[in-house]
Amino acid sequence: MSAKRALVAGAGGFLGRSIVRAFHGNGWEVRALVHRPERIPLVEEVGGVATLGSLLDVPRLREACRGCEVLVHVASSDPSGPEGPEGARRTRVEGARALRAAAEAEGVRRLVIGSGYWVYADNPGTITETSPLDPRGESAVNRETELAALEGAGPGAPEVLVVRPGMVYGAGSWLAGIVEALREGTYRYIDQGRNPWSFVSLPDAGEGFARVAERGRAGEIYNLVDGVPMAWRDFGDRLSERMGLSPPGSLDRSQAEALYGPEVAHHLSARRACSAAKIRSLGWAPVHADVVHGLAQLGDWLRSGDPERGSR
Numbered sequence: 272m273s274a275k276r277a278l279v280a281g282a283g284g285f286l287g288r289s290i291v292r293a294f295h296g297n298g299w300e301v302r303a304l305v306h307r308p309e310r311i312p313l314v315e316e317v318g319g320v321a322t323l324g325s326l327l328d329v330p331r332l333r334e335a336c337r338g339c340e341v342l343v344h345v346a347s348s349d350p351s352g353p354e355g356p357e358g359a360r361r362t363r364v365e366g367a368r369a370l371r372a373a374a375e376a377e378g379v380r381r382l383v384i385g386s387g388y389w390v391y392a393d394n395p396g397t398i399t400e401t402s403p404l405d406p407r408g409e410s411a412v413n414r415e416t417e418l419a420a421l422e423g424a425g426p427g428a429p430e431v432l433v434v435r436p437g438m439v440y441g442a443g444s445w446l447a448g449i450v451e452a453l454r455e456g457t458y459r460y461i462d463q464g465r466n467p468w469s470f471v472s473l474p475d476a477g478e479g480f481a482r483v484a485e486r487g488r489a490g491e492i493y494n495l496v497d498g499v500p501m502a503w504r505d506f507g508d509r510l511s512e513r514m515g516l517s518p519p520g521s522l523d524r525s526q527a528e529a530l531y532g533p534e535v536a537h538h539l540s541a542r543r544a545c546s547a548a549k550i551r552s553l554g555w556a557p558v559h560a561d562v563v564h565g566l567a568q569l570g571d572w573l574r575s576g577d578p579e580r581g582s583r
């Protein structure tokens with residue numbers, strides 16, 4: 272068996288860096304696959320050994336996977352970027368297939384796929400890993416990514432595990448967008464924002480991926496949330512309070528669909544209170560027990576708005 276060595280695809284990204292940090296902290300040697308050279312210092316800073324390349328470059332990927340026990344896929348590209356939605360789909364879905372093929376060719380034991388909790392349908396109850404799905408827009412691509420990795424499972428094939436993080440909050444990503452909109456006074460809830468969201472802090476998310484890689488069961492899906500859902504409005508009102516701003520107002524559904532598009536409006540207003548029981552059964556427990564405590568750690572960044580000053 273190979274050494275305790277992992278490859279993280281998407282290592283230079285928001286989620287990727289927290290995963291590199293957590294694996295490194297848990298005694299792994301981490302190869303950090305980065306797409307652009309300017310990301311190299313960012314992954315080295317969190318304990319990764321940078322390896323430059325694309326996960327869609329098959330020979331390069333095979334070389335990067337050689338000698339690894341685990342591969343993690345959190346690479347994604349922006350659908351509104353130069354390669355458009357098809358390029359973004361390729362990075363996720365074809366990236367999963369490429370990683371699975373490379374794992375098979377190089378004798379890698381496990382592949383951990385990062386997906387997202389937006390694949391679940393709007394649900395008035397508590398969502399578990401077997402709850403109904405209704406993936407739309409970017410989350411349909413995440414679901415396709417899960418299936419691309421899971422297909423072909425069987426004896427001799429690499430073990431595939433799926434992680435579905437909730438809203439991963441830290442200094443950047445979607446939270447940076449909300450912070451900016453709050454500061455500009457343009458942020459709005461939909462229909463009063465009473466629907467629950469599920470959260471996990473960025474460092475806890477990284478640790479969750481490490482725990483699933485080490486202790487998860489082959490073929491299983493794990494929600495990665497702190498297990499303390501909060502109504503969108505309660506979250507946003509607390510955030511504005513921390514920033515010294517008044518709480519945002521609300522749009523009705525048709526206004527929101529016109530502004531954000533129907534898919535994003537649907538996702539924002541869906542009820543997704545997720546259970547953390549399954550991932551907790553692996554011995555994972557969040558350091559930031561809920562988003563209220565987690566936001567307190569981001570105080571400086573929330574006030575300054577400078578992503579480099581927040582905890583990553």
Ligand SMILES: NC(=O)c1ccc[n+]([C@@H]2O[C@H](COP(=O)([O-])OP(=O)(O)OC[C@H]3O[C@@H](n4cnc5c(N)ncnc54)[C@H](OP(=O)(O)O)[C@@H]3O)[C@@H](O)[C@H]2O)c1
Pocket residue numbers: 280281282283284285286287304305306307310324325326327345346347348362363385386387388413435436437438439440444445
């Ligand atoms: N952020 C969240 O709260 C959250 C929550 C749940 C699920 N997720 C899911 O997690 C995934 C990652 O999200 P994120 O927020 O970490 O995104 P991100 O910050 O944009 O990171 C994605 C990384 O993938 C890299 N990448 C793109 N194309 C690549 C390629 N061909 N080969 C290798 N690397 C490539 C990008 O590198 P370059 O920038 O250099 O191209 C970037 O560093 C997404 O699928 C998202 O849906 C995120």
